[in-house]
Amino acid sequence: xxxxxxxxxxxxxxxxxxxxxxxxxxxxxxxxxxxxxxxxxxxxxxxxxxxxxxxxxxxxxxxxxxxxxxxxxxxxxxxxxxxxxxxxxxxxxxxxxxxxxxxxxxxxxxxxxxxxxxxxxxxxxxxxxxxxxxxxxxxxxxxxxxxxxxxxxxxxxxxxxxxxxxxxxxxxxxxxxxxxxxxxxxxxxxxxx
Amino acid sequence: xxxxxxxxxxxxxxxxxxxxxxxxxxxxxxxxxxxxxxxxxxxxxxxxxxxxxxxxxxxxxxxxxxxxxxxxxxxxxxxxxxxxxxxxxxxxxxxxxxxxxxxxxxxxxxxxxxxxxxxxxxxxxxxxxxxxxxxxxxxxxxxxxxxxxxxxxxxxxxxxxxxxxxxxxxxxxxxxxxxxxxxxxxxxxxxxxxxxxxxxxxxxxxxxxxxxxxxxxxxxxxxxxxxxxxxxxxxxxxxxxxxxxxxxxxxxxxxxxxxxxxxxxxxxxxxxxxxxxxxxxxxxxxxxxxxxxxxxxxxxxxxxxxxxxxxxxxxxxxxxxxxxxxxxxxxxxxxxxxxxxxxxxxxxxxxxxxxxxxxxxxxxxxxxxxxxxxxxxxx
Ligand SMILES: [Zn+2]
Numbered sequence: 267x268x269x270x271x272x273x274x275x276x277x278x279x280x281x282x283x284x285x286x287x288x289x290x291x292x293x294x295x296x297x298x299x300x301x302x303x304x305x306x307x308x309x310x311x312x313x314x315x316x317x318x319x320x321x322x323x324x325x326x327x328x329x330x331x332x333x334x335x336x337x338x339x340x341x342x343x344x345x346x347x348x349x350x351x352x353x354x355x356x357x358x359x360x361x362x363x364x365x366x367x368x369x370x371x372x373x374x375x376x377x378x379x380x381x382x383x384x385x386x387x388x389x390x391x392x393x394x395x396x397x398x399x400x401x402x403x404x405x406x407x408x409x410x411x412x413x414x415x416x417x418x419x420x421x422x423x424x425x426x427x428x429x430x431x432x433x434x435x436x437x438x439x440x441x442x443x444x445x446x447x448x449x450x451x452x453x454x455x456x457x458x459x
Numbered sequence: 460x461x462x463x464x465x466x467x468x469x470x471x472x473x474x475x476x477x478x479x480x481x482x483x484x485x486x487x488x489x490x491x492x493x494x495x496x497x498x499x500x501x502x503x504x505x506x507x508x509x510x511x512x513x514x515x516x517x518x519x520x521x522x523x524x525x526x527x528x529x530x531x532x533x534x535x536x537x538x539x540x541x542x543x544x545x546x547x548x549x550x551x552x553x554x555x556x557x558x559x560x561x562x563x564x565x566x567x568x569x570x571x572x573x574x575x576x577x578x579x580x581x582x583x584x585x586x587x588x589x590x591x592x593x594x595x596x597x598x599x600x601x602x603x604x605x606x607x608x609x610x611x612x613x614x615x616x617x618x619x620x621x622x623x624x625x626x627x628x629x630x631x632x633x634x635x636x637x638x639x640x641x642x643x644x645x646x647x648x649x650x651x652x653x654x655x656x657x658x659x660x661x662x663x664x665x666x667x668x669x670x671x672x673x674x675x676x677x678x679x680x681x682x683x684x685x686x687x688x689x690x691x692x693x694x695x696x697x698x699x700x701x702x703x704x705x706x707x708x709x710x711x712x713x714x715x716x717x718x719x720x721x722x723x724x725x726x727x728x729x730x731x732x733x734x735x736x737x738x739x740x741x742x743x744x745x746x747x748x749x750x751x752x753x754x755x756x757x758x759x760x761x762x763x764x765x766x767x768x769x770x771x772x773x774x775x776x777x778x779x780x781x782x783x784x785x786x787x788x789x790x791x792x793x794x795x796x797x798x799x800x801x802x803x804x805x806x807x808x809x810x811x812x813x814x815x816x817x818x819x820x821x822x823x824x825x826x827x828x829x830x831x832x833x834x835x836x837x838x
Contacts, residue, residue: 318555354556356626362554394544396554400500407552409544444542
């Protein structure tokens with residue numbers, strides 16, 4: 267369902283090459299930043315989650331994103347990957363892995379000189395895998411893809427165009443999160459092209 | 460162009476929000492499935508493998524709530540939370556060691572509850588049983604213990620300490636160790652415990668001199684019952700797990716002392732046990748002396764050699780009958796002077812006359828004659 271939704275939105279939103287060329291070739295008089303621009307970013311996706319000793323700790327996941335922006339919107343598809351250290355003893359241990367895909371829409375409320383506050387909403391899916399070892403037996407089990415979605419509030423710094431930096435606070439929801447919802451921050455370095 | 464894109468993105472944005480709201484019920488939480496099936500380290504034919512185990516009495520996997528047991532982190536702490544992924548075939552797989560330990564603990568307790576029901580003692584211990592993990596237990600030197608467990612008779616709670624990964628099987632996964640602790644709970648309700656000993660650490664020298672003999676008699680009784688309790692608890696561990704070396708899997712330092720897979724050891728006489736008791740002194744610093752476990756192991760080996768090759772559930776019946784008889788004996792001998800190590804073996808012989816020749820053979824000559832006479836009468 268999510269995928270279908272995304273494909274539809276992609277087709278609706280992405281301008282045809284001709285239209286994109288049109289957008290580039292017809293600069294807008296009032297502000298050149300209003301044009302359609304591709305965006306790419308690298309980020310630390312920090313999520314507060316419960317760990318084996320039962321406490322809730324932050325975990326930083328590397329994350330990449332690709333999308334496009336046209337003011338006041340920025341749309342990004344994000345991929346984050348997590349591979350925890352193996353925990354337990356030599357004869358019985360567990361290593362957890364997860365991957366997460368989220369499609370975000372960011373809407374900027376107003377634009378200050380260089381700082382742009384924005385709201386964001388995202389949806390996607392997430393999958394966990396676990397490698398378990400018991401004596402000489404080892405195995406990998408894969409969970410189902412589960413829907414996840416989130417909302418966020420952030421601040422974008424874009425004084426060094428085409429580079430931009432943003433910091434976002436997020437609340438994410440997914441059936442297998444613990445705790446659910448999960449709080450997170452997303453620190454991003456991106457550029458437009 | 461600009462306006463068109465804006466219009467479309469606005470539509471998408473609204474659709475996004477609508478989708479998020481309607482989809483909030485898409486992801487079912489992992490917790491609300493009845494009788495979930497879980498992949499766990501599980502013992503079969505004396506070996507541990509990953510197996511899918513059905514938790515028949517589990518009500519909430521996430522908070523580990525079921526009709527058999529309730530858990531807390533520390534004796535008064537919060538409920539632990541379990542993390543598990545769900546495979547496409549519906550089987551849950553724990554995603555961290557603590558969750559794996561807890562689920563394995565619950566699965567074993569569930570099977571132990573079934574065993575209790577099978578041997579007619581299911582009513583004795585009200586469920587859900589109280590289980591504490593990551594419990595702060597200290598030794599006589601106030602050092603915090605790790606990789607240990609105990610049954611706390613005052614709280615009616617099985618308590619596990621934190622587990623230090625040393626390359627051994629965690630006690631919470633070790634089926635034999637879990638059954639051992641559960642047996643202490645059964646022993647506690649089936650056999651009246653002797654009055655607790657007076658704290659001796661603050662006694663003056665003249666007080667000690669005046670009370671020495673009475674105190675040593677009390678210690679003898681307490682330790683003899685403790686030996687019976689520990690020995691039969693190891694038998695219960697073997698009955699549940701089929702693993703005669705379960706202690707060594709988690710506590711290698713005690714493995715040989717408590718192994719049920721070694722040559723038969725003759726049961727000590729009352730004099731031998733009393734000598735060890737006296738040697739420990741009036742006010743011993745350690746509460747769990749090796750000689751107590753040594754006698755316990757003699758009982759364990761007697762069971763293993765007499766019944767080891769048979770179906771294990773009937774052996775559980777034998778153990779329970781033995782506890783009921785022990786209760787009567789203790790009521791009949793309130794001073795404890797007649798209690799002797801051979802008593803348990805004599806009672807076992809009375810219940811199982813076919814085992815008489817073997818059971819006579821493991822007693823010291825001094826205790827043999829009485830049992831021989833009893834066996835002749837029974838046969
Ligand atoms: Zn014990």
